[in-house]
Amino acid sequence: MDHFFSRINAALQTYSNVHRGSGFHSQVSTRLYEHARKVVLEEMKLEGATHLVIFCTPRRAGMLADTLRAGTYRLLSDRDYGLRLGVSVLAVEKKALPRGKPFETGGGTTRLNGGDWVVWAGAPERFEAGTPAVMNVITFCAYLAELRTNDTFGKSLTKVNPLSPEQILYEDTTMANGGKALLQELRDSMIGRRMDVPVLQGRMPYVNFDHAASTPCLAPVRDTFLNALFLPENQRQEVVEEARKICSRILEAPLEAYDIHFFSNTTESVNVAAAHFTHDAGGDIVPVVLASLSEHSSNDLPWREMTGGEVLRIGIDAEGFLDLGQLEALLSAYNAEKLHGKKRIVLAALCGASNVTGAYNDLAGISRIVHRYGAGLLVDAAQMVAHRPVAMKTAGIDALVFSAHKVYAPFGAGVLAVRRGMLRSGGESRKAALASGEENTAGIAALGKALLLLERTGFDVIRQEEQKLTAKALNGLSEIPGVSVYGLRRPDAESFSAKGGVIPFSMKGLMAPKLAAELAARGGIGIRAGCFCAHILVKHLYGLSPRLERFQRFIVKTLPRLSLPGMARISFGITNTEAEVTHFLQVMAGIACRKKSGSLKGYRTQVQEAIRKRVEMVFGTGG
DSSP states (O other), X not given: OHHHHHHHHHHHHTOOOOSSBOSHHHHHHHHHHHHHHHHHHHHHTOOTTTEEEEEEOHHXXXXXXXXXXXXXXXXXXXXXXXXXXXXXEEEEEGGGSOOSSOXXXXXXXXXXXXXXXXXXXXXXXXXXXXXOOHHHHHHHHHHHHHHHHOTTHHHHGGGOOOXXXXXXXXXXXXXXXXXXXXXXXXXXXXXXXXXXXXXTTEEEEOEEOBTTTOOOOOHHHHHHHHHHTTOOHHHHHHHHHHHHHHHHHHTTOOTTTEEEEEESSHHHHHHHHHHHBOOOOOSSOEEEEEEETTOOGGGTHHHHTSTTOEEEEEOBOTTSOBOHHHHHHHHIIIIISOTTTTEEEEEEEEXXXXXXXXXXXXXXXXXXXXXXXXXXXEEEXXXXXXXSOOOHHHHTOSEEEEEGGGTTOOSSOEEEEEETTSBOOOOHHHHHHHHHHTTOHHHHHHHHHHHHHHHHHOHHHHHHHHHHHHHHHHHXXXXXXXXXXXXXXXXXSGGGGGBOSXXXXXXXXXXXXXXXXXXXXXXXXXXXXXXXXXXXXXXXXHXXXXXXXXXXXXXXXXXXXXXXXXXXXXXXXXXOOHHHHHHHHHHHXXXXXXXXXXXXXXXHHHHXXXXXXXHHHHHSSXX
């Protein structure tokens, strides 16, 4: 059992979001995640030349299987091996994969999109909407690897002496601390923090500036996940219900008025909400969902699929904040003055904070306006919950979604908190969705634990620390020649208090992917580069003309392997320090003056060897 747990810990030490990151940790996680597909093929005795592995939740596996011909796929579930991670796997004949629009849309399912068009991603990404449950998949496949190499492993599971649900969720080694003392303790024990990684001139401690994509794992959260992994069946539901109570209290969503549902991520939560959303506007109307230019694909694409409805977008100001005057004007025109025929705005689906500009919207003010005109409010809080307090009842939020991998619990859980009556009740599809989400008992327990730790730390403490880092980074970037920052740029601006620790920027003469690669190679700094699944906003910030947007769309469809430039983005979390920001600014200054820093060939060899060793630690083979 200890060896199996060490495999999981090895993956957590380099955990990051996959596929689009340039930092060392993201490269490792991507390789581990993709190698897990090979492990599945070996388990099924299938060949990668003919079959493609797609990781799903039980619900998504059923939805995808319904689009496939019998005999063209094989299904594998973690449940077959006594686990409850919510992982189902389909190995599908490549020639049998459906083309065109996927059965579920959102983050990662597109290569590029505009206000009314989409260029879909290739397989398997097109069928793995949102951030995948990377650690759950790796855990499952590490379990398969352990079974193959350890004859006594299966028998050892019967000797596991689980803790009670209360012990799993509420007890840990940090209980004596709170506030800044707890923040420092969590920072010091963050899994993978300051781990040495390859750079051009040898090795250097890793700096994680990619928290808006995914957060690393807190040590007590890892322990909770492992303790919940092999709970007896009769205790699993107790853990889920206790985690539901934790979410209800911390989100201020009392269970007598709100339902708390668990899914795999924010994307799946929004898809379920869009599929089951009901409204009481009455009469023969055309429902309109009001979004903003700042929306992540997860809170945009699913609403485009709403039966008989359409999406209307509201603008943002130069600092990235929602225009409340335009919000009221649109609601008045559609719902009070009825200037658009039968069209009525029934819901505002808006981000609490942008994953690109870091702008936090005034949710209480938005709620008052939205409800004044008879519409509902759904908030994508994926970028909020780890950083600022959320009070659904006080702010008047009808529904809210977020992901555990954004709150230091990267184990494939997502939340939909929704006012009762807002979603259609009953129906087999909704029942299947709810049951599927609760399969991931260990991930739900980890989410509950992470929320408790953040609450004990205090959101005022977290906010103060992150704003200090943001101010330092903004001031420093403003002094580097050729660097442009987008959105709010000045810490002395009146609206800075509503600015989160997310900063998008570019450097003249250097495309964003190259800039991100330079930061990784020179400073061991992991950031993100691209469009951040917020294509409409990035194009807006760049001032892309309609003509150039059409040309970009043509290029992407003609050259599907081409990488789009996008922007660079740094994003802070509780693990970051002022010393790391200073280091980042020094490396940026070196890049700006085009200082050479070592041999790329030797560096790349180091990176590939380090990744190979990490894959071997987790799966027993270097891949």
